Amino acid sequence: xxxxxxxxxxxxxxxxxxxxxxxxxxxxxxxxxxxxxxxxxxxxxxxxxxxxxxxxxxxxxxxxxxxxxxxxxxxxxxxxxxxxxxxxxxxxxxxxxxxxxxxxxxxxxxxxxxxxxxxxxxxxxxxxxxxxxxxxxxxxxxxxxxxxxxxxxxxxxxxxxxxxxxxxxxxxxxxxxxxxxxxxxxxxxxxxxxxxxxxxxxxxxxxxxxxxxxxxxxxxxxxxxxxxxxxxxxxxxxxxxxxxxxxxxxxxxxxxxxxxxxxxxxxxxxxxxxxxxxxxxxxxxxxxxxxxxxxxxxxxxxxxxxxxxxxxxxxxxxxxxxxxxx
Numbered sequence: 001x002x003x004x005x006x007x008x009x010x011x012x013x014x015x016x017x018x019x020x021x022x023x024x025x026x027x028x029x030x031x032x033x034x035x036x037x038x039x040x041x042x043x044x045x046x047x048x049x050x051x052x053x054x055x056x057x058x059x060x061x062x063x064x065x066x067x068x069x070x071x072x073x074x075x076x077x078x079x080x081x082x083x084x085x086x087x088x089x090x091x092x093x094x095x096x097x098x099x100x101x102x103x104x105x106x107x108x109x110x111x112x113x114x115x116x117x118x119x120x121x122x123x124x125x126x127x128x129x130x131x132x133x134x135x136x137x138x139x140x141x142x143x144x145x146x147x148x149x150x151x152x153x154x155x156x157x158x159x160x161x162x163x164x165x166x167x168x169x170x171x172x173x174x175x176x177x178x179x180x181x182x183x184x185x186x187x188x189x190x191x192x193x194x195x196x197x198x199x200x201x202x203x204x205x206x207x208x209x210x211x212x213x214x215x216x217x218x219x220x221x222x223x224x225x226x227x228x229x230x231x232x233x234x235x236x237x238x239x240x241x242x243x244x245x246x247x248x249x250x251x252x253x254x255x256x257x258x259x260x261x262x263x264x265x266x267x268x269x270x271x272x273x274x275x276x277x278x279x280x281x282x283x284x285x286x287x288x289x290x291x292x293x294x295x296x297x298x299x300x301x302x303x304x305x306x307x308x309x310x311x312x313x314x315x316x317x318x319x320x321x322x323x324x325x326x
Contacts, residue, residue: 015136027139029120043240065105066116072089077108077111080093080108112129145174210308212306220301232256233279236291238264238290283303
C-alpha cells in the first residue's frame, strides 16, 4: 500500500491548506469549544482526557460533550437521556452519560456544526469536542492533540501504510500536545528528547500523561479491591490498544486469559455464549458499557476504572481555564 501514501498525503494536505488560507470556511462560536483529538487512528486516550476535562470543569461550568457516536444505529443529532443506549449514541458517549449525567450534556452528531448549534439551545458554558481534530469546519478555541509514548505521530506515516490521518504538519494547529500512556518512571531527560522530536511551535505547550488505574474493580451492583481479584479470570478488550492494561495486570502478578476484539467491537450472540462460559470477566469501562446489558453476565462482569495523570496538572488546568475565559 506504500504507493498510495503520496496520494493520501496530497489529498489531506490540500484539504488542510484550503482551510488554513480560508478558502474553505471554518466556523467559530461564542461558546468556548475545546477539541480533543489526534493525528493517528484510535488508541491515544481521548476518552480519559474528555473525562479529565469534565472533572476539572463540572463544578464551575455547564458542560456539553459532542461526539460522532461511532457505530451507533441512529442518525443525526441525538441528546442523551434516560432512554439512550450504546446503540443510540455509541459506547464512549454512553460512558460519559453514565458517569456524569447530572453534570454534563452528552450529544452525538456526525455534523459537528449542527451538533454545536443544537447544543447552544441548551446554553452550555463549554463544549468539549471528542475526536474532532480533523473536523476543520469547526474552529475550536482550543485544540488538544494526543499522541502515545509508544507510537508518537512524529515516527509514523500516513494511511494506508501507517496510522496517520493527515500529515504530521497538522500538529501545528494544536495549542496543547499531550504525550499519553507514558511509563510512570519517565525521566526528565527522556521528556526533553521527545520534546526535541516534537519541535513545538512558540504557541504550543507539551505535557506528558500516564494511566492511573483504580485500586478497585466495579460491576453493575458492587465493587471489590483489585488485590482481592484472583488469577484465572478472563480479560476481555475491545479497544484499539490494550497493551498498557495487559502490562499493568501482569505487573500485579495476575495470570489470566485474554480475549482481544477489535476497537468498538459489537458483541455477537456467539461472543456472549462464549463469555457466559467464563467464571469471571474483567474488561475496560468502554467494553463494560456494551456488555452490561446481558443479564447472564451481570454476576461475573467487572471493569477497571482509569484516569489520566498529568506531569504538570496545575499548568495544564490553567491553560484550559484561560482558553475558556478568553
